[in-house]
Amino acid sequence: MTDWYMLLAAALFTIGAMGILVRRNALVMFMCVELMLNAVNLTLVSAGRALGSLDGQLATFFVLVVAAAEVVIGLAIIVAIFRHRDTASVDELSELKG
Amino acid sequence: MTLAQATMIDPPVVSWLGIAPELVLGVGAALVLLIEVQWKPSRTAIAWAGGAAVIAAALLSVLLHARIESGDGISTFLPFAGMIALDGFGVFARYVLLAVAGLGLLAAQRMVQEAGTRAAEMVALMLLATAGFSLMAISANLILTFLGLEIGSISLYVLAGYVRERGNSDEAAIKYFLLGSFASAVFVYGVALVFAGTGNFSIQGVHDYLDGVVVFEPGVILLGLALLVVGLTFKVTAxxxxxxxxxxxxGAPAGVVGFMAAIAKIGGFAGLVRILVSAFPDLAGDWAPVVAAIAAVSMVVGSVLAIVQDDIRRLLAYSGVAHAGFILTGVLSGGEGTAEIWFYLAIYAVQLVAAFAVVAAVSGPSGSRSALSDYAGLAQRQPFLAATFAVILLGMGGIPLTAGFVAKFGVFSDAWAAGHEWVVIVGVLASVVAFFLYLRVIVTMYMDEPAGEAAAAPLGVRWVTSVAVVVTLLFGVFPGPLLDLAGRALPL
Structure with a gap:
């Protein structure tokens, strides 16, 4: 039974990872990272359930807190970018190259 | 477990001394911010407060080291329910991290002065990043490794975008943030899969599980391990x-780039070595070829691409990729190479901070233009800066009688002894190529006609480069003491 949850989590993680690679809007890319972190949470919970251990559930809280901290910093950076250039597309951020 | 069982659990062993350096750094960061709000002290005083926290943490690390070596006063080496490992590995990691933090603060002096009212934030972020990567290095549990990695990384994302008035800084911040948090997500998915496969978060537990049972279907564990390696090699720029x-x-402000680059590399490698050597030695046959391939690709790509750069910061970044590859060859020998890895990391981290301190002095602490042509004739304009930079670059290139040579020789001989001859051959060839790029900078500084006037180098930068030169030459001629200290930096 928990195998299906693990597979669902793997699918969500893959969708998130593909989103990072394919999408070009910083906000959408950031949401994809959050999707990946939630896939991790689902994996932890279902693995903990399958193993009969509370550790999986406990670890989820830490991942949640880290995700929240990332939201704070990430949105701040994206807002700073948007104020500067009226765009959140990473393709238009290309001054640094060589 | 049921509630009845839960109430019978023994309370975990608490060792405040075991985490004292991290506590001091964290409390120091909070105090710096509060002092700034309450008393509005001068920026020099804020920088000194940060320096005091680093020095206090270093003194506590020495005390902790003495306690661990003598074995008294430490009732267990895995306090906090096995979350923290009190071992030589963590102690040496703290020495290196705190040295980098101290030098980083010195090199960032000018930036702190120019930061206006936000000087305290910068010092606090540097302290927090140090505390995070330090937690990562002493962690004996994959979840704590992840937390330490994130405390450090998130602080660095903010530092990268610190000079937000200037466009390139926020571009650097968003790129670092998106790719860094992607790598963190990959890492923590690896943690989750390792947990699903072994039922353990603790490094010792994973090791015992893999040691004790024959895993018939290791697919989930191997996938988890692969994701852990990808996440961490991302952080160390392999x-x-x-x-x-x-x-x-x-794009990041020059005053802190050296600190950012060095501290992320130290933390990343500390986590990588702990995980591969302490948790997964039984799967070495599976991870060694992958790590060997990453090492070889890093050495070649880093050395070759560094040559075609005409911006000194990109040049140092690509040479950092090559150095990550060199250090990874030391990981190949399993636990045997830990001392050599630490020797290499300690030397390279100091050189990296000093090299970027020179960049900050030549092109301004918050500027982002640092073309190689700015360095033409630097020897005539700033003889001291050019001479020290030249020694540091020669040390990075690894010519004999510099510590860089001892470091490279160490990791290569370990990898050779472990039977990875082809990686060593690739590595030696790559170091020859890489040597030319360091020579190119030196030739530009000494042979070309001076271009423009440069401002006098700040005192802090001169101190940092002097320390790096002393380290490079002293441990190049007498590597014994540091090798001896690194030799005791073994994980539990």
């Missing part, structure tokens, strides 16, 4: 996961 590094190093 190819093919290095693409963010040149952009971030170029």
């Amino acid at each position: 190819a093919p996961f290095h693409s963010w590094a040149p952009d971030v190093y170029q």
Whole structure:
């Protein structure tokens, strides 16, 4: 039974990872990272359930807190970018190259 | 477990001394911010407060080291329910991290002065980043490793975008943030899969599980291990996961780039060595070829691409990719190479901070233009800066009688002894190529006609470069003491 949850989590993680690679809007890319972190949470919970251990559930809280901290910093950076250039597309951020 | 069982659990052993350096750094960061709000002291005083926290943490690390060596006063080496490992590995990691933090603060002096009212934030972020990567190095549990990695990384994302008035800084920040949090997500998915496969978060537990049972279907564990390796090699800028590094190093404020680059590399390698050597030695047959391939690709890509750069920061970033590859060859020998890895990391981290301190002095602490042509004739304009930079670059290139040579020789001989001859041959060839790029900078500084006037180097930068020169030459001629200290930096 928990195998299906693990597979669902793997699918969500893959969708998130593909989103990072394919999408070009910083906000959408950031949401994809959050999707990946939630896939991790689902994996932890279902693995903990399958193993009969509370550790999986406990670890989820830490991942949640880290995700929240990332939201704070990430949105701040994206807002700073948007104020500067009226765009959140990473393709238009290309001054640094060589 | 049921509630009845839960109430019978023994309370975990608490060892405040075991985490004292991290506590001091964290409390120091909070105090710096509060002092700034309450008393509005001068920026020099804020920088000194940060320096005091680093020195206090270093003194506590020495005390902790003495306690661990003598064995008294430490009732267990895995306090906090096995979350923290009190071992030589963590102690040496703290020495290196705190040295980098101290030198980083010195090199960032000018930036702190120019930061206006936000000087305290910068010092606090540097302290927090140090505390995070330090937690990562002493962690004996994969979840704590992840937390330490994130405390450090998130602080660095903010530092990268610190000079937000200037466009390139926020571009560097968003690139670092998106790719860095992607790598963190990959890492923590690896943690989750390892947990699903072994039922353990603790490094010792994973090791015992893999040691005790024959795993018939190791697919989930191997996938988890692969994701852990990818996540961490991303943080240490090994190819093919290095693409963010040149952009971030170029765009982030010069005053802190050296600190950012060095501290992330130390933390990343500490986590990587702990995980591969302490948790997964039984799967070495599976991870060694992958790590060997990453090392070889990093050495070649880093050295070759560094040559074609005409911006000194991108040049240093690509040479950092090559150095990540060199250090990874030391990981190949399993636990045997830990001392050599630490020797290499300690030397390289100091050189990296000093090299970027020179960049900050030549092109301004918050500027982002640092073309190689700015360095033409630096020897005539700033003889001291040019001479020290030349020694540091020669040390990075690894010519004999510098510590860089001892470091490279150490990791290569370990990898050779472990039977990875082809990686060593690739590595030696790559170091020859890489040597030319360091020579190119030196030739530009000494042979070309002076270009423009440069401002006098700040005192802090001169101190940092002097320390790096002493380290490079002293441990190049007498590597014994540091090798001896690193030799005791073994994980539990």
